[in-house]
Amino acid sequence: MCGIVGVLGNHEAAPLLVEALKRLEYRGYDSAGIATVNKGRLDRRRAVGKLVNLSDLLVHEPLAGKAGIGHTRWATHGAATVTNAHPHRAGPVAVVHNGIIENFRELREELATHGLVQESQTDTETVALLAQMYMSRGMTPVEAARATLGRLHGAFALCFLFDGHDDLMIAARKGSPLAIGHGKGEMFVGSDAIALAPMTDRITYLEEGDWAVITRSGAEIFDAEDRRANRAETRIQIDAARIEKGGYKHFMAKEIAEQPVVIADALKHYTTPEGGLRLPEGVDFKGVDRITMVACGTASYACHVAKYWFEQIAGLPAEIDIASEFRYREPPLSGQSWAVFVSQSGETADTLAALRYARDKVARIVSVVNVPTSSIARESDLSLPILAGVEVGVASTKAFTCQLTVLALMAVKAGLDRGRLTAEQAAAHLGSLRNLPGLMNHALGLSGVIAEVAEELAEAQDVLFLGRGAMYPLALEGALKLKEISYIHAEGYASGELKHGPIALIDARVPVIVLAPRDGLFDKTVSNMQEVMARHGKVLLISDAAGVEEAGAGVWKTLVLPEVEAAFAPILYAVPAQLLAYHTAIAKGTDVDQPRNLAKSVTVE
Ligand code: M6R
Numbered sequence: 285m286c287g288i289v290g291v292l293g294n295h296e297a298a299p300l301l302v303e304a305l306k307r308l309e310y311r312g313y314d315s316a317g318i319a320t321v322n323k324g325r326l327d328r329r330r331a332v333g334k335l336v337n338l339s340d341l342l343v344h345e346p347l348a349g350k351a352g353i354g355h356t357r358w359a360t361h362g363a364a365t366v367t368n369a370h371p372h373r374a375g376p377v378a379v380v381h382n383g384i385i386e387n388f389r390e391l392r393e394e395l396a397t398h399g400l401v402q403e404s405q406t407d408t409e410t411v412a413l414l415a416q417m418y419m420s421r422g423m424t425p426v427e428a429a430r431a432t433l434g435r436l437h438g439a440f441a442l443c444f445l446f447d448g449h450d451d452l453m454i455a456a457r458k459g460s461p462l463a464i465g466h467g468k469g470e471m472f473v474g475s476d477a478i479a480l481a482p483m484t485d486r487i488t489y490l491e492e493g494d495w496a497v498i499t500r501s502g503a504e505i506f507d508a509e510d511r512r513a514n515r516a517e518t519r520i521q522i523d524a525a526r527i528e529k530g531g532y533k534h535f536m537a538k539e540i541a542e543q544p545v546v547i548a549d550a551l552k553h554y555t556t557p558e559g560g561l562r563l564p565e566g567v568d569f570k571g572v573d574r575i576t577m578v579a580c581g582t583a584s585y586a587c588h589v590a591k592y593w594f595e596q597i598a599g600l601p602a603e604i605d606i607a608s609e610f611r612y613r614e615p616p617l618s619g620q621s622w623a624v625f626v627s628q629s630g631e632t633a634d635t636l637a638a639l640r641y642a643r644d645k646v647a648r649i650v651s652v653v654n655v656p657t658s659s660i661a662r663e664s665d666l667s668l669p670i671l672a673g674v675e676v677g678v679a680s681t682k683a684f685t686c687q688l689t690v691l692a693l694m695a696v697k698a699g700l701d702r703g704r705l706t707a708e709q710a711a712a713h714l715g716s717l718r719n720l721p722g723l724m725n726h727a728l729g730l731s732g733v734i735a736e737v738a739e740e741l742a743e744a745q746d747v748l749f750l751g752r753g754a755m756y757p758l759a760l761e762g763a764l765k766l767k768e769i770s771y772i773h774a775e776g777y778a779s780g781e782l783k784h785g786p787i788a789l790i791d792a793r794v795p796v797i798v799l800a801p802r803d804g805l806f807d808k809t810v811s812n813m814q815e816v817m818a819r820h821g822k823v824l825l826i827s828d829a830a831g832v833e834e835a836g837a838g839v840w841k842t843l844v845l846p847e848v849e850a851a852f853a854p855i856l857y858a859v860p861a862q863l864l865a866y867h868t869a870i871a872k873g874t875d876v877d878q879p880r881n882l883a884k885s886v887t888v889e
Pocket of ligand 1: 580581582583584626627628629630631632635678679680681764765768884885886
């Protein structure tokens with residue numbers, strides 16, 4: 285997945301393109317590049333690594349012109365090299381691309397028979413060469429782009445720019461999102477509205493199969509059958525200030541610290557001043573026989589936690605699938621069930637494909653997303669925003685706890701709708717949720733202590749996280765956070781499962797992080813912890829004061845959290861898990877906000 289941007293402006297395009305790419309760097313940061321048309325002449329600059337390298341290059345080798353396209357890359361085909369960086373150019377055509385062209389090998393062979401040979405290993409250069417071929421046969425840029433689009437299989441968002449044309453861009457969307465921005469005598473293209481926020485708030489989203497001919501006077505949009513299509517223009521509210529670090533060293537630190545506030549905001553939004561539920565009208569679980577929750581990565585762990593809630597609080601059967609497996613498994617879905625898709629970005633390709641698989645097979649497609657204008661939100665029957673605000677750090681933190689908060693509210697509603705909860709019991713759960721922001725502030729106060737623990741944790745080769753019940757998925761999430769930003773191998777296990785194999789890994793060098801609030805499963809978790817200690821494992825026990833008092837003797841370290849209603853402990857315990865990963869990454873000197881090989885939004889399968 286990559287970020288793409290296009291500008292037909294009245295000012296120099298290069299600074300605008302770089303600013304927009306900065307906002308798209310969450311999609312990839314292996315390389316970046318821009319192309320412009322200046323006095324009719326197409327030219328480009330590309331650099332490996334982060335955007336700052338491209339900015340440096342542009343200082344020494346500036347690129348003039350008021351029309352341009354730009355790209356930030358997450359490598360799919362070919363290593364991160366200048367040759368593989370976008371924009372790709374073939375003769376008069378430059379193109380930037382997000383997605384994967386699945387038939388590029390056949391196309392490449394065909395092009396070679398016409399003497400058109402690729403210099404890069406990418407699927408994107410094939411697109412530029414095809415358009416070049418069609419133009420060399422006398423087609424106009426618009427005709428050539430259209431003919432090219434007709435040859436492509438796979439998922440893509442594309443933006444073309446042409447030598448000799450400084451008032452023309454062609455944009456196309458199939459499977460990967462693309463937005464067109466409207467200015468005053470200026471037009472823009474971006475992978476999302478956030479990229480375009482400094483330039484315009486007037487956005488038109490292309491729909492599946494759409495392509496658009498864009499000039500400074502507007503965009504002519506066509507559907508997949510080449511019929512003129514009317515796509516609504518919407519006004520987007522994006523607070524640019526929220527994309528700043530606000531005094532923190534890293535976005536991740538800021539986003540961890542924001543959790544009490546954003547969770548309080550989400551609770552305020554979805555409950556009444558009197559403390560009752562205020563979920564959207566369609567959130568009515570009467571007659572629903574089961575829910576299937578589908579997501580990727582951290583969002584999938586939020587679903588795993590919520591499974592405990594839907595089952596225990598509401599008695600509603602809940603299934604979980606990771607999105608990349610879901611549709612290929614061809615799961616039978618009940619017509620009385622809901623399919624619930626959870627995603628921070630709302631653009632994750634696997635999750636979106638799973639949503640499309642479930643359409644027409646279930647009673648309702650529901651999504652829980654952070655970006656309300658995202659594809660997943662727009663393609664759902666009902667979408668609940670989690671209201672976490674823009675999350676920039678690749679490691680998802682506040683989105684996770686806000687997802688949990690919204691899912692917890694839905695579980696309480698399901699409990700009421702299904703007659704499993706009395707009004708008093710529901711009110712007690714909601715009261716516990718309302719206490720969370722305060723408790724999380726307390727947990728944030730442990731940051732200094734956690735930084736000290738992290739100094740030692742940073743020396744480890746392997747780390748295990750253990751939990752039981754709803755703390756088991758949190759163990760998975762704690763391990764994911766640690767590995768993705770500190771590059772330490774980490775695994776999460778259900779603590780009772782340890783003895784069935786993973787205990788073989790335990791020795792004095794393996795820290796084992798035990799997530800154990802003093803709940804009904806505490807004694808069992810402590811027994812598993814003792815099994816680790818008997819094998820010289822280094823245990824970090826995270827519990828409440830009573831838990832640490834009861835079981836803390838002889839462990840390597842302890843962290844004491846405030847007491848919390850057992851069901852919702854994963855929301856609170858997420859904070860020390862995130863801080864452990866953050867401080868360990870700091871101790872190791874890794875790139876916290878943009879860890880290697882990753883991207884914030886994964887828009888390829
Ligand atoms: O945008 P999404 O929530 O759909 O993204 C899903 C995962 O790619 C994401 O949670 C990923 O696992 C994070 N890097 C975890 O921190």
